[in-house]
Amino acid sequence: MPTDPPPTDPSAPGFVAIERAGYRYEAGGPAVVDGVDWAIPRGEIHCLLGRSGCGKTTLLKLAAGLLLPSEGAIRIAGEALRGPSPRAGFVFQAPTLLDWLSALDNVLLPVSLKRRPTAAERAAARDLLARVGLADLAERRPRELSGGQRSRVAVARALIGAPDLLLLDEPFAALDALTREELQDDLLRLCALHGTTALFVTHDIGEAVYLGDRVAVMAGGRLTQARRIALPRPRPPALRYTPVFAAACRALREAMDGEAGPASRRPAA
Numbered sequence: 223m224p225t226d227p228p229p230t231d232p233s234a235p236g237f238v239a240i241e242r243a244g245y246r247y248e249a250g251g252p253a254v255v256d257g258v259d260w261a262i263p264r265g266e267i268h269c270l271l272g273r274s275g276c277g278k279t280t281l282l283k284l285a286a287g288l289l290l291p292s293e294g295a296i297r298i299a300g301e302a303l304r305g306p307s308p309r310a311g312f313v314f315q316a317p318t319l320l321d322w323l324s325a326l327d328n329v330l331l332p333v334s335l336k337r338r339p340t341a342a343e344r345a346a347a348r349d350l351l352a353r354v355g356l357a358d359l360a361e362r363r364p365r366e367l368s369g370g371q372r373s374r375v376a377v378a379r380a381l382i383g384a385p386d387l388l389l390l391d392e393p394f395a396a397l398d399a400l401t402r403e404e405l406q407d408d409l410l411r412l413c414a415l416h417g418t419t420a421l422f423v424t425h426d427i428g429e430a431v432y433l434g435d436r437v438a439v440m441a442g443g444r445l446t447q448a449r450r451i452a453l454p455r456p457r458p459p460a461l462r463y464t465p466v467f468a469a470a471c472r473a474l475r476e477a478m479d480g481e482a483g484p485a486s487r488r489p490a491a
């Protein structure tokens with residue numbers, strides 16, 4: 223897994239372009255995100271890896287337009303974000319489903335908050351539920367679903383608006399290992415099918431390597447590593463148990479262990 227070469231043109235735009243972005247929760251307070259440069263080309267999945275409290279969720283919220291940067295800019299398709307991006311779908315760690323709605327109506331929620339869903343949108347929601355293996359459970363309430371099934375509903379809900387960009391904040395962290403693997407495979411399949419660009423936050427090196435075209439490591443609010451994952455696509459589930467996959471995880475882990483600290487301000491892509 224080679225280290226990325228320094229970019230020849232740091233201004234080359236990604237579909238998502240994070241430019242010298244900084245964020246402070248309080249004016250004069252510490253920079254929780256500090257001078258981050260990152261470009262995500264259209265259709266790629268980038269993973270953000272780092273210890274608890276290093277600023278991953280804050281950076282994801284900046285990419286979503288849920289927070290606006292104190293310094294720098296975030297652009298989606300060349301346009302600076304000035305508020306929540308209508309082009310983005312979100313999946314949070316807790317599935318945050320409404321318990322009085324069926325799985326189907328939870329998937330439709332982003333639409334029904336604005337207007338009555340059309341028959342085509344209801345069909346699209348059923349199709350998404352089928353694609354995450356819940357065709358027969360569309361009428362169930364969230365309390366009648368397992369944790370993994372609720373996470374699947376949350377993924378389907380994030381995709382109902384056919385977003386160009388999917389932002390995921392440790393969405394599978396609470397699931398058992400086998401269910402997590404199934405959901406990772408669902409996600410890869412759905413992103414490939416729709417050409418969706420994704421930014422995926424995780425603590426898990428194996429998850430980052432399996433999902434990512436590129437993995438960035440964050441520490442102390444800065445990106446300290448950015449590595450392209452030279453594994454083939456599509457990624458077959460058995461890839462996780464191959465020596466080449468183990469080697470990619472080990473190389474990333476060693477790079478994290480070896481880093482002197484959040485010194486690099488080099489653009490991550």
Ligand SMILES: Nc1ncnc2c1ncn2[C@@H]1O[C@H](COP(=O)(O)OP(=O)(O)OP(=O)(O)O)[C@@H](O)[C@H]1O
Nearest residue numbers: 247248254272273274275276277278279280281425
């Ligand atoms: N609303 C807030 N007001 C003030 N400080 C905050 C707020 N939200 C987060 N922080 C602080 O910003 C820093 C980064 O938080 P953030 O949630 O981005 O980290 P993280 O890497 O996502 O952590 P975790 O992996 O535990 O979710 C932490 O020190 C946190 O205490």
